[in-house]
Amino acid sequence: MSRLKVTAALVAALGVVTACAAGTTTPGPDGKALSGQTVEVIGPWTGDEQLRFEQVLAAFKDKTGAEVRYTPAGDELPTVLQTRVQGGTPPNVALVAQPGLVEQLAKAGSVKVVSSEVEKAVTEHNAGVWKKLGTFDGQLYGVHFKSANKSTVWYSEKAFGAVGAEPPATWEDFLKVGRAVVDTGQAAVSVGGADGWTLTDWFENVYLRTAGPENYDKLARHEIPWTDPSVREALATLGELFGDSRLVEGGATGALQTEFPQSVINVFGDAPKAAMVFEADFVASVIRTSTKAKVGEDAKFFKFPAIGGSEDAVVAGGDMAVQLKDDQATTELMKFLASPESGRVWAKLGGFLSPNRSIPVDDYADDVTRELAKQLVDAGDNVRFDMSDLAPAAFGGTKGAGEWKALQDFLANPKDVDAAVQRLESEAAKAYQK
Template sequence: MRRTPPIRVLSRALSIAAATLLLAACADTAGDTAQGTAGCEAYQQYGTFKDKKVSLYSGIVAPEDEPHINSYKNFERCTGIQVEFQGEKEFDTQVQVRIKGGNPPDLAIFAQPGLVKQLVETGKAVQAPDTVVANVKKFWSESWQGYVTVNGKVYGAPLGANVKSFVWYSPKEFKAKGYTVPKTLDELKTLSEKIAAGGQKPWCVGIGSGDATGWPVTDWMEDMMLRLSGPKAYDDWVNHTIPFNGPEATGALDAVGEYLKNPAFVNGGLGDVKSVASTQFQDAGLPILQGQCSLHRQGSFYAQNWPKGVNVSPDGDIYAFYFPSKDDTSKPVLGGGEFVVAFSDRPEVKAFQTFLASDTWANEKVASTPGGGWISANTGMDASKLTNPIDKLSAQILQDPKSVFRYDGSDQMPGAVGTNAFWKQGTNWVTGQSTKATLDAIEAAWPK
């Protein structure tokens, strides 16, 4: 997932020192675990506890919560710490209510770096202990480290990751019609024109998502910003050191418009251009299965939306290719992920937080998700253990040293922009509003 500078692996001495500090912190609460400690060598560094509990709050709900809960079983057995996992659909709202009300969880899993920074600024988040910092620096690139670093201090650890720079397609259709996977943006445009010339709308697109309608537009635009202006301009745009309505953003949204607002390119099997706004994002790629469109840009998580029985593989009914760059000299990758942040500094909380930042947990999580659908940018994750073809493809992209990873921009922006004006104005843009009016309105929403 990166062009970012090489990961700085800490010395063995630092790792041992960090583990020693954690063991010392845990010594006064240490005790024998009731279940036994056979096969617990990898967990000895976290210490042993008696009758200690740690609460973990998340937006991950049943049945997706089961792999998470299972990934902590060995940790619980070997350390004696009981993890109380709670998932809630209204997490984004309720976690802030709980924190402001003085009832925060010990740990919480966030998908938005912007919210993490907001909570740090309130003084509620707890700075990560040295053991967590050591793992974060050991197993993640500098770009990922930056998403949990505020004012030079680390406040959490990355967990899962996803790749958003994907285009879904039918390998069987490509083989039958002689299409080839494009390697550059020019080739992507040429392929789209070739499909359209054959009498079929090449793209199927949907941005509907209830109160969050419009977010797929932000992903399209962010991918284009990365490709046309580069990671430095992308970072400046996300941080508002260049205006939201500047020439870089204008060029990116206009480039998206060449696809999403082009009646020759959309909306295969779904309607005209305006149907892009009314089509639910979950349904938007399905016309590929009926041969009504050929291409659908959506992240790796979209793999869960294909109906049961659909063969998702390089030679199957459906697969995905990397959304190509401007040329073959760069490989920008847009993605998202999760981060765990603490609101307590008890020894047992530090121990569990350190475990979540380790390669041990990343591999336990892979093992507890046999059906696939989860990966991490943790370099200690053994990609050879992945079984899902899309997971394998995502990991290959994430671990490619040529890749330049950047986190979803709207998730880093202030809420008034990233999860409000950007979504709403993007929807207005799809249904006819001009690029200038759209970007001017979003710029005006930026907090002064």
Template sequence: MVFAAVPRIATLAATVALLGACAGSNADGPAADAGCAGFAAYQGHRGTTVTVRSSIRDVEADKLVKAWETFQTCTGITIDYSGSADFEAQLPKDVAAGKQPDLAFFPQPGLLAAMARTGKLKPAGKGTAENVDKYYSADWKRYGTVDGVLYGAPIDANVKSFVWYSPKFFAAHGYAVPQTWDELLALSDRIAATGTKPWCAGIESGGSTGWPVTDWLEDTLLRTAGPSVYDDWVGHRIAFDDPRVVAALDRVGGVLRNPKYVNGGYGGVESIATTAFQEGGLPILQNTCAMHRQASFYANWWPANATVAEDGDIYAFYLPPVDPAAGRPVLGAGVFAGAFAGRPEVQAVSAYLSTPDFADNRARTGGVVSANKELDKSVLSSPIEKLSATLLTDPGVTFRFDGSDQMPAAVGAGTFWTGMTDWIKGADTTTVLHRIETGWPA
């Protein structure tokens, strides 16, 4: 996501001014007071280094580093960051070998829990814990908590309960955004009757192929069985192939395995398995498909010349509930910062990452939102980011974290992905879910 010219210049000017104010100052000097007063709580650690590792890399890593640039300048703490594609697989090996970083950013609560149970991940420090209590909901705190102890603070978030569509296409054909699941299916039937496929999808993602269907199932189970059943399923307190889960996946099949509905722009149902997830929704812009269920981060995959807006080429609506009276569930995901070291400078960085100031700076870089309740929504650069932030901080929304990210890796990043790939290729619902259940680690 690219800033408009004027906001980018304004942000750069502010950064340059602050860098000038802070450059060469010590923690107690007048320059620090003039330009870095907001960082007073983190002073006293100049000249130290904190190592941070995560799966965030390339352009997104550049944005992440920019978000703590001023913190580094004003405190004198150097944040040594690196991101890698194999972070999730490598971190447990590094921890076992005693080579863990000072801080790690966990995209899965399941991985955070596994590291906490090694005894090497530290409980959140006092400042971090206070910030989480103050600025985040109880749900978000829960996903960073293991066995009653807070280990990870949320640092960014995304919403998965979105359906992407073309407002221009809808307006031209008199289609309204559906408010219930029944309305969603009625709209799908109406579009299909015109000869246009109402849905397009893609689940190919290299070694992670199949994960988009796990999101479909999780979102649908939340809507049909409710958050308590969802929690029990994720925690394996009910079987993976519980009848309510079977019913939810069959409901998904009413869309994704319906030849009348899919796969616009690509072919039949079978083409879903070989279509890259990044390309899954692109036929919307050619009017060969009308809708694509995918997370807020899918905004990064639309062409640069596509206008993302309520009246633009592309936008998204909230995946409607089955029963509106049962509330508004939202499926999402995010990243949590956890510390392997208890040094004061590490605790200072950790505490800062849980503040509204960091959330605002992170949002200013574009393409990222936060569940921080005091996020300044005016700094968000796109309508989708604003819509996501509104849902994430809405007290009337029931938020649940991506289920596969909370499950043991052998399931959540293994048999669940492969099982859903087999299912989209035509395997029987009950057979696939039972196979995943029998493979759940003891």
């Protein structure tokens, strides 16, 4: 999900802030080992998320005595981070949403291999897939601290009640419920097609369930082409929804003009136009801030439906902590972020999910978040990271280009699967060669 961008002036101002972590391990006057040392962290979080993360950092200070400065970079984080690295003023720690960027930084020698203690914590507290996501050339560089469950469909309890529907467990039942809703005069699903990233999430969930985790991994690495029959099958399945203008609010034209927040409001606002919206757990935040609906009562969710008897699986996003300086205070902060102790601080504040299975589910702030966290952890190694975030940004993360644009074109004409796969492969081939 796109985050609020900080202004260029703010980024420039923040860019001059540098960490000054001292090398001494002599306890300060308060008796804490890291007193007098300072660590700088760059992260994507602004607003309420920033305030909550700063409470996590305050807990680290209380424990160790180290000062922590937080630099919010919003959507500009990759650019800000790379500029700081190239300019010789890297932060101590950065929270990065793109494993591809972490791999790039690792190959350039800009991020450090984590300590054995951090690696032990990651192994102990997370499913193996999360360790694998932070491992490049056999060495672990990152700790996944905050995650998003991107395999959820949110629905209006009122709309489902009007047709006597239960949350569907299969794709067939999902379409069946949608058609029943259409008969009441509402659309089935609101699609935020103006934001191309939402369409990548749709595709990834369908592909994971039709092609399986092994093919998902291959496609993410471009080891199989986007013209592969497995891609065609996934797009044809997705076309069963996108190709029925009655099911999609506003049809393809309307969906392509709908941004993500509006797609949520279309379901839970004062004048609802659809019964369901697909997206990650952060839908709840939009519901709370932009509608009068109550999450867990008026607004509920179900797992992305199984397709062809597929096993439960979760497409996830998230932010990986990486270490750019090699000193005691930085290493101790990485250990803290890898521990359940840090995640428990934010979990109790709300708006947080973690792949850390050692965080008690009761620590999460509400029933909805507890269920989302449980699904993420229970999926174990059937979790797959957001494929577009694994891809080169030119293909998987550029507005109006690459995968985003190709899937928008597919939404406009879902019957032409051949044109879609050819466009996707052409764009992927160019991006992966760079």
